Amino acid sequence: MADVLVFAEQRDGKLSGTTREVVSVAARLAVSLGGSAHVLVLGAPGSVNGAADLGRYGAAAVAVAEHDALGEYNPEGYAGVVADHVRKSEYAAVLFAATSLGKDLAPRVAATLDVPLATDVTGIEADGGSITIVRPVYAGKAFATLEVDATPVVASLRPNVFPPTERAAEGAVSTFTPEIDPSSWKLRVIERRQESGEALDVSEATVIVSGGRGMKDPSNWKLLEGLRDALGSGVALGASRAVVDAGWRPHGEQVGQTGKTVAPKLYVAVGISGAVQHLAGMRTAKTIVAINRDADAPIFNVADYGIVGDLFEVLPRLTEEIAALKADG
Amino acid sequence: MNVIVCVKRVPDTETRIRVDASGSGIDTAGVKYIVGPYDEYALELALLTKEAKGEGEVTVLTLGDAAAQETLRKALAMGADKALLLTGESGMDGLATAKALAAELGASEAPLVLFGVKSIDDDQQQVAPMVATLLGRACVTGVASFGVADGKVVCHREVEGGVEVVEAPLPAVLSITKGPHEPRLASLKGIMAAKKKPLEEKPATAVPSRLRVRSLSEPPGRPPGRIVGEGPDAVPELVRLLREEAKAI
Numbered sequence: 001m002a003d004v005l006v007f008a009e010q011r012d013g014k015l016s017g018t019t020r021e022v023v024s025v026a027a028r029l030a031v032s033l034g035g036s037a038h039v040l041v042l043g044a045p046g047s048v049n050g051a052a053d054l055g056r057y058g059a060a061a062v063a064v065a066e067h068d069a070l071g072e073y074n075p076e077g078y079a080g081v082v083a084d085h086v087r088k089s090e091y092a093a094v095l096f097a098a099t100s101l102g103k104d105l106a107p108r109v110a111a112t113l114d115v116p117l118a119t120d121v122t123g124i125e126a127d128g129g130s131i132t133i134v135r136p137v138y139a140g141k142a143f144a145t146l147e148v149d150a151t152p153v154v155a156s157l158r159p160n161v162f163p164p165t166e167r168a169a170e171g172a173v174s175t176f177t178p179e180i181d182p183s184s185w186k187l188r189v190i191e192r193r194q195e196s197g198e199a200l201d202v203s204e205a206t207v208i209v210s211g212g213r214g215m216k217d218p219s220n221w222k223l224l225e226g227l228r229d230a231l232g233s234g235v236a237l238g239a240s241r242a243v244v245d246a247g248w249r250p251h252g253e254q255v256g257q258t259g260k261t262v263a264p265k266l267y268v269a270v271g272i273s274g275a276v277q278h279l280a281g282m283r284t285a286k287t288i289v290a291i292n293r294d295a296d297a298p299i300f301n302v303a304d305y306g307i308v309g310d311l312f313e314v315l316p317r318l319t320e321e322i323a324a325l326k327a328d329g
Numbered sequence: 330m331n332v333i334v335c336v337k338r339v340p341d342t343e344t345r346i347r348v349d350a351s352g353s354g355i356d357t358a359g360v361k362y363i364v365g366p367y368d369e370y371a372l373e374l375a376l377l378t379k380e381a382k383g384e385g386e387v388t389v390l391t392l393g394d395a396a397a398q399e400t401l402r403k404a405l406a407m408g409a410d411k412a413l414l415l416t417g418e419s420g421m422d423g424l425a426t427a428k429a430l431a432a433e434l435g436a437s438e439a440p441l442v443l444f445g446v447k448s449i450d451d452d453q454q455q456v457a458p459m460v461a462t463l464l465g466r467a468c469v470t471g472v473a474s475f476g477v478a479d480g481k482v483v484c485h486r487e488v489e490g491g492v493e494v495v496e497a498p499l500p501a502v503l504s505i506t507k508g509p510h511e512p513r514l515a516s517l518k519g520i521m522a523a524k525k526k527p528l529e530e531k532p533a534t535a536v537p538s539r540l541r542v543r544s545l546s547e548p549p550g551r552p553p554g555r556i557v558g559e560g561p562d563a564v565p566e567l568v569r570l571l572r573e574e575a576k577a578i
Contacts, residue, residue, distance in 0.1 A: 108459070186466075193493075308558075
């Protein structure tokens with residue numbers, strides 16, 4: 001009972017970027033526990049790519065559950081297949097990524113297995129056969145160290161916190177057809193509408209360009225979009241509560257205690273003063289840049305680098321310099 | 330149509346969290362408590378549903394200690410018809426909470442049970458789908474708005490970079506996020522009326538917690554940052570630092 005299972009998420013057959021992070025953690029835990037890391041992916045027959053590549057991050061075995069009804073996420077369908085798969089072996093831990101899919105799926109799996117769930121975990125260690133978990137509470141105003149009194153330990157890991165680590169393992173891929181009855185699933189997706197170009201959630205982005213009330217008008221977001229585009233891929237827009245409450249930006253972009261808690265490599269706060277509840281949501285970013293007119297704004301207390309000035313002058317210059325840098329390679 | 334809204338008493342978002350002497354809880358001195366902000370969105374949608382149908386009752390339900398009465402009174406003042414307090418511990422183990430709630434909700438005939446998408450204290454974002462799984466009911470999470478017709482609920486939910494429309498049969502459990510409808514404020518009349526509305530209290534089914542907080546710590550402080558400069562002339566130095574020192578771009 002020392003193996004660790006990872007649920008790997010795919011979109012259009014492509015494994016999500018956070019999968020490598022979660023597999024790396026699973027492999028590390030499995031070494032401590034004397035077992036190995038296994039991966040489960042669900043998808044339409046023949047649609048999943050890159051499964052064998054997970055061996056590089058320490059996956060000993062990758063099982064692909066294939067069925068026409070599993071191409072797109074269905075909460076009940078996925079929860080049933082994952083829980084059945086977990087029950088077939090004796091896993092010490094089952095790990096998910098705390099993406100929006102993972103946050104929907106993991107509670108259903110945990111409840112089906114009758115074990116507790118720790119969400120959005122930022123630290124996980126195996127010591128003497130027992131697993132200790134650290135996770136933020138109060139949106140990051142404090143961190144709780146948890147003991148789990150159940151097997152398997154089920155947790156979802158916060159994206160961008162655990163670096164992918166190469167650790168060679170076999171990565172043997174096998175496929176199977178799960179026994180499912182889609183006609184028994186209660187939920188039916190009628191429509192999916194894509195509103196922005198890249199389907200990247202702010203909680204998964206490696207870089208976030210975030211705007212606040214200092215932006216003055218929703219039309220000025222084109223300046224932030226310019227910076228986002230200059231920075232390349234994996235960049236999402238964020239927003240403060242004030243501008244979401246004002247209806248300037250969608251709630252999905254909101255960073256903070258009543259929005260999303262994020263941990264990107266780079267967080268650029270533009271025209272955001274830094275209310276307690278916003279700072280709680282982004283203070284674990286690796287590097288924080290703040291641009292604000294007010295030198296006394298609380299955002300400068302958490303920023304690694306700050307520029308005091310008019311964002312309408314600073315932002316275009318920053319976009320220009322970064323675009324030039326990227327063009328030089 | 331009857332709707333049950335599960336709410337939680339949580340510290341206000343402006344609260345500065347301090348760890349207490351036990352090392353595993355927070356210092357509650359001076360902390361102001363509120364109805365969970367997402368629970369308020371859920372309550373608003375419940376009240377709009379009742380108003381649209383022109384019939385039914387909105388019940389607010391919570392698991393907590395006697396202090397949660399205040400939270401329920403606030404919800405009654407916003408317009409809920411009655412309240413139920415299950416007295417018991419609501420801790421980190423969301424499954425234990427879900428079991429205590431499911432024991433009550435399973436006996437109810439309300440076709441809709443709403444939750445806020447997450448509590449802003451433990452932030453586990455799990456109780457609604459767990460309750461639904463335990464009761465064998467449909468569950469849609471992260472719902473911004475919904476409509477009920479012909480024994481079904483059609484939900485608009487937030488997904489990465491877009492919107493998803495999901496249909497579920499009733500009875501259903503929904504977790505509600507911020508959407509187009511702002512929670513109403515309690516009027517003075519509402520506050521007076523709330524004092525006379527029924528607030529029942531009974532012990533929750535005891536469920537042992539299997540996810541326990543061993544210790545709580547304040548977040549690691551960030552090393553002091555620096556002001557690179559003023560105005561656009563500081564940009565080249567910022568870019569250099571981001572590239573060479575922070576290796577962030």
